Amino acid sequence: MPKQHTFRSPCLNAGDLCGSLLIVNAQLAPIFQLSRAEKLQLVEELWDSIAQEESQQPLQPLAQWKIDELIRRKEAFEKDPSKARTWEQVKARIIGQDA
Secondary structure, eight states: OOOEEEEEOOOSSSOTTTTOEEEEETTTGGGGGSOHHHHHHHHHHHHHHHHHHHHHSOOOOOOHHHHHHHHHHHHHHHHOGGGOOOHHHHHHHHTTSOO
């Protein structure tokens, strides 16, 4: 089991973790001591490296059922575009703002 490090989280905006004890892998503990700007730079660099890795991975073919569903939805839209909904309409319906 990796060695763990415990420290008190800083208070940023009176969030739920403000002042709470956090337990992290000891190897990652120095990251939590970085300034906000340094952490953001690290996140950006990590994100870029993930994107680079992803771009080098071959695309996985879609399962046939997914292809069939996409075709079905496209055909339904082409048959009657008035039944299509914007993302805002769908989101509102999901969270109950629009019945």
